[in-house]
Amino acid sequence: MAKEKSIYVCGECGASSPKWLGKCPGCGAWNTLVEAVAEAAPGKNRFQALARSQPVATLSEIEASEIAHQGTGIAELDRALGGGIVEGGVVLIGGDPGIGKSTLLLQALDALSRTVKTLYVTGEESGAQVALRSRRLGLEGSQVRVLAEIQLERILAALEAEAPAVCVIDSIQTLYSEQLASAPGSVAQVRECAAQLTRTAKASGTTVILVGHVTKEGALAGPRVLEHIVDTVLYFEGDTHSSFRLVRAVKNRFGAVNEIGVFAMTERGLKGVANPSAIFLSTHGEPVPGACVLVTLEGTRPMLVEIQALVDSGGPSPRRLSVGLDRDRLAMLLAVLHRHAGVAAFDQDVFVNAVGGVRISEPAADLAVLLAIQGSLRARALPRGFFAFGEIGLAGEVRPAPRGQERLREAAKLGFSVAVVPSANVPKKPIEGLTIHAVERVEQAIAVVREL
The missing domain is CATH 3.30.230.10 (Ribosomal Protein S5; domain 2)
Known part of the structure; x- marks a missing residue:
């Protein structure tokens, strides 16, 4: 059997090198190159079906309409999102382990499930663990649909079959695509899975919320290109020993940046704080x-x-x-x-x-x-x-x-x-x-x- 060819990929920008270097040739970061399996060149028709040609138009002739926001049922989260979620929008939310990302999103999906169809895709927990957390949060009789899966192709098939209005992927680092040979969480897998989910969201109108891991420096793990792909980037901040959490928007194509939502962690989940100055x-x-x-x-x-x-x-x-x-x-x-x-x-x-x-x-x-x-x-x-x-x-x-x-x-x-x-x-x-x-x-x- 022929030996698989290795390349070295930067964890910050995604640039690749045939050999290991201390300094990334793309972004100049130090000690960010990690070994990965070289992927075969994609076929000619692999992305052909995904590329839709749009005619050239004059800017003044394009109809400009306001982006409609739908509330999540959690006022402080809506504030950070710039008014709520947007049809076909892709949101990336990152934070330290155990800070409350999954809890907040499960509460938001439960509130949304009363009016629209929702789907919670978990790659880190089983369906029984998600159900147990929902019971602890007091979400009795929740209509949120749950899928425990990490293979991208199966998730895309479920999105097509279920046709949810809102889908949460928890987390993007656990997914893998059969088209790539590298392991889940690698630069190539994270970038490919995020790109495929983004294209699906834009084509179907489903709002996709991606949960991302963070490094010990506090930045989102994986290539920085992930932040450029999505429409909105939220950071969960706060000390796990404190009862207060902040959700800060650092990028938002549909609202103001640097908006924050303030939450208090309680036994029944995260509750919005109406007067954060206190x-x-x-x-x-x-x-x-x-x-x-x-x-x-x-x-x-x-x-x-x-x-x-x-x-x-x-x-x-x-x-x-x-x-x-x-x-x-x-x-x-x-x-x-x-x-x-x-x-x-x-x-x-x-x-x-x-x-x-x-x-x-x-x-x-x-x-x-x-x-x-x-x-x-x-x-x-x-x-x-x-x-x-x-x-x-x-x-x-x-x-x-x-x-x-x-x-x-x-x-x-x-x-x-x-x-x-x-x-x-x-x-x-x-x-x-x-x-x-x-x-x-x-x-x-x-x-x-x-x-x-």
């Missing part, structure tokens, strides 16, 4: 030094998050550690604080944390971080009902944050009364119950806080 704010009896409330923007939703800072003597090698915030940006802010406000922390350990496990990436958090650090260093607490937001530049200026008035209204609605914000974010009409201090530079913000 879980991201610590409850102090009295104001404490080193805490400052920030109004951050996640997609279209303004949320209040408490930023906590601890400054302590660090000796000859002080540490800079941040949880939920960019560590490099923290070092930059400390340099700006020293140069332009005269507050030195070069010999101090500085620890910064965003309460509730939320990750904040927008620069509008800069001002709240600086005020929290200054409060911890001076051992002075900010007044009750205080919040701040604004981007800090290297020249010491405080730049405006997008949609500032929405942030101010959200804070006022939750009972906050004192704000330090960039001058450009001050509303033309005063907001009832809210005292706003406008600042243009870092030293002005520090001076305002010292007078409060």
Whole structure:
């Protein structure tokens, strides 16, 4: 028997090489090439039936219609999806093992099964295990159809026979196609199975939701081309030791990106949190030094998050550690604080944390971080009902944050009364119950806080 030819495929981009290399020739990533069996060249007619020719049309003559979204019955999931699922759309959802992906999708399918036909394809569990989980979640009398299968061709045949409106594949890494000789979970299998399911979804109008494994770095396992194939990419975030979970959209062809849905894990599954600001704010009896409330923007939703800072003597090698915030940006802010406000922390350990496990990436958090650090260093607490937001530049200026008035209204609605914000974010009409201090530079913000 002839020996099978091996190639080396990159797990990040899918590029192949005839020999092992430390650095991928396609994307430049290190140590990502893994051995795989070289596939035979596809026949001429293999994809011919799948390719449908479309006539060339002028853009202005193409009829533009709004995409219809169908609700899943779970409001927070609909928010992350941009309003709900779309006919023929393909959604990829990833997250750490045990974080609740299968639980959430089973709850969504049960709600959808009351109005449309649904199918749950499980490659990691048996039908009895899925039924046992549904009983634990209290989904009695569920009409969700279940198929325990990992062979792609059989799944496609079941999709054609059942013709469901929504299908969940749990998970894409367990599937394999008979057309390829490589094992399930390999780069070639993941890419081929995702492409075939996507083509089926577009042709039949079935909404397909793919569950993806994640690597230890938190990225979706398999080639990055998987994220380019699908229409929507959702990430399940949160600590498995905490009862709160976040579903974040990082790509959405049918809605806004960076939308998040907030859930609480209960004995009966995941429940949506209507007021997420409540879980991201610590409850102090009295104001404490080193805490400052920030109004951050996640997609279209303004949320209040408490930023906590601890400054302590660090000796000859002080540490800079941040949880939920960019560590490099923290070092930059400390340099700006020293140069332009005269507050030195070069010999101090500085620890910064965003309460509730939320990750904040927008620069509008800069001002709240600086005020929290200054409060911890001076051992002075900010007044009750205080919040701040604004981007800090290297020249010491405080730049405006997008949609500032929405942030101010959200804070006022939750009972906050004192704000330090960039001058450009001050509303033309005063907001009832809210005292706003406008600042243009870092030293002005520090001076305002010292007078409060």
